Amino acid sequence: MPTRQAQLRTTGALLKKTKVFERYLLQRVVAPEDVRIIAIGAGSFGLYATEHPLPLIVSSVFPIGDAYVTLDRDTGEVVGGGYEPSYKIERKGPAQDPIPRTAFLDPTFAQITAVVWSRVSIGNMASAERPLTLVSGR
Incomplete structure (x- = not known):
């Protein structure tokens, strides 16, 4: 599965769960x-x-988009690098609007404190590398 599709699934889950919290806030x-x-x-x-x-x-x-590296043309030495800005995740299809990649910069998600992310699932449970990631916009 390409990264873009995984990001679309992730942002879709985030939006769906955000709406649940909106309901929970209204219902106290x-x-x-x-x-x-x-x-x-x-x-x-x-x-x-x-x-x-x-x-x-x-x-x-x-x-945060793709990583890049800047090389010195004369020496081949790495002189810089970073990430390209990427504010949207493109979707395929003529009527498919891109999805913003700015959840923690967008007031729509202001009621969310953080996201806990795990890529461990059936089939890759033995992964000892970075089992959980906590991302906070605050």
Whole structure:
């Protein structure tokens, strides 16, 4: 599964769970001052969710695109690098609007304190590397 598809599934889950918390706030199941954490698992695409150089969830909720490296043409030495800004995740199809990659910069998600992300699932449970990632916008 390409990274873009995994990011779309992740942002879709985040939006769905955010709406649940909106309902909980209106129903007073949770108070505005409560910490509200959403858990998202990679599920069936856990084997394909990228973790390097950043966990997939980070590039799904912040405008972080592809990594790049700048080389000195004369020496071939690495002189810089970083990440390209990427504010949207493109979707295929003529009537498919891109999905914003700015959840923790967008007031729509202001009621969410953090996201716990795991790519561990059936099929890759032996993964000892970075079993959980906590991402907070606050």
